[in-house]
Amino acid sequence: MRREVDRFHAVDDDGRTYTVIVYQDFHQQQSLSGPPKFVPGSKDLRLSDGSYLSPTDDPDTFKIVETGKPIRRVR
DSSP, rough: OOOEEEEEEETTTTEEEEEEEEEEEEEEEEETSOEEEEEEEEEEEEETOOOEEEEEETTEEEEETTTEEEEEOOO
């Protein structure tokens, strides 16, 4: 199962604003003695238009995969 876990705004060097959406996969684990648990898996960063982002060494900076353009989280 994939779920949206975060959403925030980011800006590029030209002042253009982007909406970043963080999705996370959750995997179901069945227990022998209780209800199933959902274990968090990998996270995926995308812009609201579906474009993929890659993280950088700075936790508040990302690169748009298709263009290589850096964007920074707005705090």
